[in-house]
Amino acid sequence: MTNQLDNFFSALADPTRRAVVERLTQGPAAVSALHDGHDMALPTFLRHLKVLEESGLVTSTKKGRVRTVHIEAAPLRILDDWLARHRDLWDARLDRLTRLAEAMEESDADDPI
Amino acid sequence: MTNQLDNFFSALADPTRRAVVERLTQGPAAVSALHDGHDMALPTFLRHLKVLEESGLVTSTKKGRVRTVHIEAAPLRILDDWLARHRDLWDARLDRLTRLAEAMEESDADDPI
DNA sequence: GAGTTGGTTAGTCATATTGCTAAGTATTGA
DNA sequence: TCAATACTTAGCAATATGACTAACCAACTC
Structure with missing residues (x-):
């Protein structure tokens, strides 16, 4: 019974994740590029990306060892x-x-x- | 360092709280009136109202034993x-x-x- | 083929969130 | 004044969230 809106709003409730979304409005970026400037361990940051992706706000594709994230x-x-x-x-x-x-x-x- | 937006978004991440906000766009209402139709113990519901009020999305005033909630x-x-x-x-x-x-x-x- | 780079998985920990019940306070109405 | 109404507080349990470290895999680069 969880609404899509639940996920959108709760995904955007975190400043790190909002920053990612803001950054992505300027175009797709790799995980490490997105991570740059966030004072946070990479696995922690990856969890935020996962939340964004599970919410449907972003998608990502992997090519070689680089994962590129896109806004939806x-x-x-x-x-x-x-x-x-x-x-x-x-x-x-x-x-x-x-x-x-x-x-x-x-x-x-x-x-x- | 928590942004105001953090609170707005996380307050709206819950369907119960969004329902309250939607209801309040039609005008102020008493706690018990707002609670009506939500299959949830009153104290639980009150906690949701508290979250909304702490986020700044709503305010409330008490007159006699009735607390009336308003949208901001x-x-x-x-x-x-x-x-x-x-x-x-x-x-x-x-x-x-x-x-x-x-x-x-x-x-x-x-x-x- | 050895090391570096870019990302991933697993596991732990602390705190926050969301629900409950039980019991209490303060108005109001009969 | 007694009872009902309208919250309010306190305290508990289960789950979710957000952070970490350690260790791992896969793909480039020398």
Whole structure:
């Protein structure tokens, strides 16, 4: 019953993994290149990559001894859609509140304290 | 060094908590009302609310014995900005790939197999 | 073919997360 | 005032997460 969104959000909850995703938006990169600059043992870093890959946010292919990691488009779209949906609801709510505030102001004008 | 985004993303990684956020986009609600429909002991559910509140995604106020929970706008904006930033980068990358593909098609036309 | 490079596997440890029950507090309503 | 309602706290158990080291394999490079 675990949603795809569960995996996307929890994958992105870690700063190391977000950094990897950010880096990958600029193009694919090898594991060791991605690891560079992260003060963390390689096996630990690899676990993060595995989490990203299992979530579907990235894919990877191995050629020779080099594994190259690529970002996936679809998940970003799904995340975006979720957020967009709630952005809309929020905006609608804001509108209602605005109208309410206006209505209250009017009624204040009609019938002050 | 934990980013605000860490908390937003990990708070939203749980389906129960996402459901609460979705519900709250329609307006504030009391704890017991929010709990309704979630097959989960109340203390467990309260823990989820606490996570949401500590992340800053929601706030709550207590009046009498009823605690009312409200959604916060700012975090959704921050999340949206992060995603938008990467949507842009991704789009840019897509554009580059598209141009590359076109270039390759052209060179194929010039010099087929 | 010996060493180096790039990644992988296995195993351990500490802490965090997510669920529970049991028991408590504080309002509110009869 | 007594009982019901609406949380709240405390404490426990199981699993997940994030870090490490040590040891390993596979593919280049000399």
